[in-house]
Amino acid sequence: MAPAKKPAAFCTQGVTSLGRSQTYKRRALFALKKKNGGKFPVHAKKAAPAPAASKAPRFYPADDVSAPLAVHTVRKPTKLRASITPGTVLILLAGRFKGKRCVCLGQLPSGLLLITGPFKLNGVPVRRVSQTYVIATSTKVTLPTVDVSKFTDTYFKPTESKRAKGGDAAFFEEPTTKAPLPADYVANQKALDAALLPALTAELKSYLASRFTLRDGDRPHLMKF
Amino acid sequence: MPFKRYVEIGRVVLVNYGPEYGKLYVISDVVDQSRALVDAPDATRKMMNFKRLALTDLTVAIPRLASKKVLNAKLAEDGTFAKFAATSWGKKLAKQTATANMNDFDRFKATATRVKKARAVRKVFNQLKKAAQK
Numbered sequence: 211m212a213p214a215k216k217p218a219a220f221c222t223q224g225v226t227s228l229g230r231s232q233t234y235k236r237r238a239l240f241a242l243k244k245k246n247g248g249k250f251p252v253h254a255k256k257a258a259p260a261p262a263a264s265k266a267p268r269f270y271p272a273d274d275v276s277a278p279l280a281v282h283t284v285r286k287p288t289k290l291r292a293s294i295t296p297g298t299v300l301i302l303l304a305g306r307f308k309g310k311r312c313v314c315l316g317q318l319p320s321g322l323l324l325i326t327g328p329f330k331l332n333g334v335p336v337r338r339v340s341q342t343y344v345i346a347t348s349t350k351v352t353l354p355t356v357d358v359s360k361f362t363d364t365y366f367k368p369t370e371s372k373r374a375k376g377g378d379a380a381f382f383e384e385p386t387t388k389a390p391l392p393a394d395y396v397a398n399q400k401a402l403d404a405a406l407l408p409a410l411t412a413e414l415k416s417y418l419a420s421r422f423t424l425r426d427g428d429r430p431h432l433m434k435f
Numbered sequence: 436m437p438f439k440r441y442v443e444i445g446r447v448v449l450v451n452y453g454p455e456y457g458k459l460y461v462i463s464d465v466v467d468q469s470r471a472l473v474d475a476p477d478a479t480r481k482m483m484n485f486k487r488l489a490l491t492d493l494t495v496a497i498p499r500l501a502s503k504k505v506l507n508a509k510l511a512e513d514g515t516f517a518k519f520a521a522t523s524w525g526k527k528l529a530k531q532t533a534t535a536n537m538n539d540f541d542r543f544k545a546t547a548t549r550v551k552k553a554r555a556v557r558k559v560f561n562q563l564k565k566a567a568q569k
Contacts (some may be wrong), residue, residue: 301539311539349540417543435541 276364279430288321293346300325301345301422301435307334309421313351320363327402328410331419335399340365345422351414356405360398372422440490445497447502448488448562456530460488470502471523478505493569494521 216236219227228236243250294300298387300323312334315324323341327334410418426432438447446462448471460473463480471488474480480503495509519525523560537545 280498299540347539413544413547414540416547417540420543422539431541432535433542434536 224430225234242286260377287317287319288341289319290317290323291341291346293348294323294341295350297351299347299348299349299351299418300339302339302343303345304343307332307337309423310334311347311418311420311422312391313353313418314346315353315356315358315361318361322363324358324361324398326402326406327418328406329399330407331415336361336402338363345435349414349417351409354409356402358402380416410432441483441494442471442490443494444499445495447493447495447519449491450483450487451489452487454485455483455530457569459491459519461495461497461506461510461515463506465496468562474503476503476510489499491502491519492522 218233218236221227226233231253234240240249245251294314294317296314298317299311300314302308302310302312310327310332312325312327312332313335315326318324318338320338321340323337323344324336324338325334328334329335407415442462442465444462444464448460448462449503450456450458450460455478458475458478460475460478460483463474464470466472466482470484471484472480473483473488477501493515495506495515496514497506497509502508538543
């Protein structure tokens with residue numbers, strides 16, 4: 211069994227504390243010589259691969275244009291606050307549903323949170339929301355195993371509205387008809403609610419149905435959510 | 436008006452300023468006009484200015500500079516800290532910390548019960564009022 215190699219000791223950067231002969235002994239180079247019949251082993255140089263034969267290019271650009279650097283960014287979904295987990299009750303702070311308390315279902319690949327009212331309790335449909343516009347309360351709902359795979363980012367992407375190529379007059383005209391909701395949206399919402407509502411107690415249901423407000427005497431920087 | 440609570444060895448004090456805010460200590464010794472040595476079961480004995488301390492009604496019969504063992508034994512025997520928690524001062528402090536630690540759901544539940552009670556009371560009151568006016 212070969213004895214363990216002792217690492218080099220440095221007294222300053224790049225300067226070992228042992229000199230040449232001591233280092234020879236520390237590294238036990240005599241063993242190498244012994245194996246090779248009194249000499250250090252000599253290895254043949256690796257043959258460098260012959261350069262591929264290529265014709266000279268017919269065209270050289272006039273100016274030396276530097277190639278753009280390769281992009282190595284890795285896109286990851288936004289890092290979620292530790293307080294936001296599937297089943298957390300969130301308070302929405304902006305938008306049409308500000309003040310409403312809703313249930314977080316998870317994070318989508320785009321980084322946005324998937325939430326639902328449930329719709330039956332407070333009118334918040336299954337929706338995407340950014341975590342910056344949300345207060346995460348410490349109340350957690352134990353979510354039953356719900357299939358949320360159909361609610362992806364593409365599900366929520368608005369359909370491209372056809373712009374009239376009429377000119378100035380058509381540009382200023384307000385669109386009279388609102389695009390109807392896709393047919394399966396209502397059914398999906400009902401199915402999701404039917405799965406979630408049994409998991410909520412009566413107290414939680416009235417809690418989710420109510421809106422969050424600040425009143426006189428409330429100090430939000432001291433309130434625990 | 437004579438003083439009723441004296442600074443003495445064994446006086447139980449409540450810290451009302453600084454990092455130890457809200458903790459109960461026992462005066463182990465008096466250093467000078469402004470400072471005391473205070474001790475508690477889960478703290479190292481330290482000097483504190485009297486300005487940081489609020490005297491309570493409770494005392495513990497300990498000798499000067501009592502060792503931790505002696506102090507802990509006496510406190511456990513008298514149940515001093517539990518006695519403080521049972522006083523109106525202690526109960527008030529407990530209520531304040533509980534209110535401060537309420538989360539959003541707790542606040543909702545508190546409001547809901549208060550509103551429910553008020554409605555019930557008002558209903559009976561209005562019924563009585565109506566009966567009295569007849």
